[in-house]
Amino acid sequence: MTRLRYSFDEARVQRFIAEGRGAGMGASYLPWLQIQDVPSSGRSHRPFGVKSKRVHHLLSDGEWKCFLKLEADTQVEEIREQFPMDRFETFRLAQKLGLRHPRTLDGTPYVMTLDFLVTIRMPGGQRLVPYTFKYDPETLSPREQELMDITRAFWHSHAMELQLIDQGFFDEPFNLNYDSVRGYYDISQFAFIEVVDVxxxxxxxxxxxxxxxxxxxxxxxxxxxxxFHTTPNVVYQIAMHLVARGSLRVDLSSPVGLELLPMHAYATTPAALEHWA
Known part of the structure; x- marks a missing residue:
């Protein structure tokens, strides 16, 4: 039963296409793979994205931690996880490389996916960056290396360089700190908004x-x-909103709780001052 649940045949691929998997942008994007579709390598996560305004499907603790680091980056505008690559293009590239392409139970090309396709805001416009996460790239099996070679070739054919990230991409204090502030990204529905001089x-x-x-x-x-005749907790929530939005910058990798850091550990910008004037 477990094998059938997670197996892919052509009918299942076509059903995913009909559902709009892998299509859309922002809140309308549907990842090709969702946590119920595959056995997770570790714990899976379904966080609500504060920028995307949708639920993200992350298949492991490692993906979850990478997601936190990416979402916290003020230059990152969108994160599309489990992004499908055109299977006929990856099939042709695999043949060119002399590698075996994954297949469905019916023998048709399997849809390979990318961990994260990230939209980054640059001075000259937007840029797409493909990311793949591996816990320890040095211990990849020969087959895992082949699959990554196909993925790298696919993005190279689209004039993008695949970014390989590992556990060094994130650290635990950062994960804890950012996870504690991301919920304050949008405070418009908080009860104090109507009665406090925000x-x-x-x-x-x-x-x-x-x-x-x-x-x-x-x-x-x-x-x-x-x-301001309010409570310290309200002020703290507003401060965390500023951190989440990037109006206040602080080292989120600090092992010291953010509330204990001196105010000189925080920084702001003229743009932030102007925005909140």
Missing amino acids: SGLVQGLLQEVLAQSEASLAKSCRMLAGS
């Missing part, structure tokens, strides 16, 4: 940063809460 609190926080205060973020939140 703009005034934002300016107060930014001024504390510009003053290079020695006070911790927690202490600054208590001080501003008293001035």
Whole structure:
């Protein structure tokens, strides 16, 4: 039963195509593979993307941690996971390389997927970057190396260089810190929005940063809460919103809790000040 559940035949491929798998952009994108379609190598994850406004399908802890690092990058505009490559193109490339292409149970070309196709905002416009994640690239089996060679050739044919990332791409303190702030990316539905001077609190926080205060973020939140007749928790949530949006920059790899860091550990930009003016 398990083998049949995760096996692919041509009928299943055609059903995925009809469902729109691998198509769309932003909130409408549907990954080719979803967590119920394949056995995961480790724990699978279904986080709601704060930028994409949709559920992402990540098949392992490693993919989840890479996703956090990519989503936190302010230049990253979109992350499309489990992105399908044209199977007839990968089949031709495999033949050219003298490699065996994966096949369905019916013998037709299997749809190979990329871990992440990332849209990055550049000064001259947008750029697509293909990423593949491997826990330890040095221990790939010969077959795994062949499949990566096909994938690399596919993206090279589209004038893109495949980026191989491993466990060195992320670190645990970063994962913990960013995962704690990403939920504050959009605070428009938070209860305090209608009753608190959010703009005034934002300016107060930014001024504390510009003053290079020695006070911790927690202490600054208590001080501003008293001035604006609200609670320190509300001020902290607004501060985390600024971090999630990139208006406040801080080393998310810090092993010290963000609330304990002094305000001079944070930084802002003239653009952020102008935006929140």
